[in-house]
Amino acid sequence: MxxxxxxxxxxxxxxxxxxxxxxxxxxxxxxxxxxxxxxxRLDAKTRELMAIAVAVALRCDGCIAVHTDAAIRHGAAKEEIAEALNVAITISAGAALVYSNRVLDAYAVHPSNQPPAAD
Incomplete structure (x- = not known):
């Protein structure tokens, strides 16, 4: 690690x-x-928990290091951080699901899947 x-x-x-x-x-x-x-409007702990979720979704190690430290300093418990991670996992999976539709769309319009041109 x-x-x-x-x-x-x-x-x-x-x-x-x-x-x-x-x-x-x-x-x-x-x-x-x-x-x-x-x-x-948001307290510092909430902002840091949000930052952790975004950091994980974006795969930013530096952001994870800085915002985990800040969340702990602002009183975030391990269980609260775990909830933020749940959000990151859900968003990342949701984005993969949505973008999977783009792959199917790209497949559908690929030239090899089109009827031959009429002469």
Whole structure:
């Protein structure tokens, strides 16, 4: 298994390097990352649980490391994190189901499945 604590430290270091090379990019990201504070309708723990679900659905290890840490710091219990994972699993399976229809559609219109052109 991954050493998640070390990975978070590596991400922080790598992000620091990117900040030195492209500070506007990091400033823009930080603006997005803190924009939710203006509305303030969801508490921090709920936002982090949502972030975990999205991180899993998007397969982002860095997001998993950062948002799991933040969720724990905001009081998320293992059972609450498991519920967020259930959402991620359901959404991922649902997306696969929906996109499976696209495969069947692509199959249906494939030239080998079309009647021969009339002469």
């Amino acid at each position: 991954l050493d998640w604590n070390d990975y978070r430290r590596q991400l922080k270091s790598a992000t620091g390097e990117l900040n030195r090379l492209s500070p506007g990019t990091i400033q823009g990201y930080q603006g997005l990352a803190t924009a939710h504070k203006e509305g303030g």
